[in-house]
Amino acid sequence: MVKKTLIGLLAASAATLALPAPASAADEVGWILTSEVEPGGRIDAQVYTGMSHGCTPAGPVTSAGFTAPITMVGMGNWGRMGGSTTAIQRPGKYTASFPCQDGRKAVGSFTITGTPPPTTTKPSTTKPKPPTTKPKPAKPAKPAKPQVAVKPAGAPQTGDGSLA
Secondary structure, X not given: OHHHHHHXXXXXXXXXXXXXXXXXXXXXXXXXXXXXXXXXXXXXXXXXXXXXXXXXXXXXXXXXXXXXXXXXXXXXXXXXXXXXXXXOOOOEEEEEEEEEOOOOEEEEEEEEOOOOOOOOOOOOXXXXXXXXXXXXXXXXXXXXXXXXXXXXXXXXXXXXXXXO
16 A cells, blocks of 8 residues: 555656746746836846846836836846836836847836826816806995004003113
């Protein structure tokens, strides 16, 4: 009984090892993109072209959430390339991508924080109805009350000037 179980486990393990990896895992490009940014904030992108999971960009990083595409430039060791741009003002979730020289496409996502502006609705095409009742006539304004009940007579009493 134990021998049959071990043979079954061995066969299942061998079958698992023989399965090829999904094509999407082999085509995935490892790169770094700012994940969350304020409206109008800076978005950074980096890729390491010298590592097995990176790629050499064949064009700029583009997105509807960018004010301008990111042009990747060399920045140091391991084939590090990077660049930055500014986020647009409209909050939401956006995707960014760039083509690789080996034919792959790098895709990432980021979020511009904040509350999206309300959606605009079309104004009504019907005209408002005029009021059916006559407006009330305005009441005459009451005269303003004086600040003090009794007005003082004579010159003000300011003292003799000895403290000045």
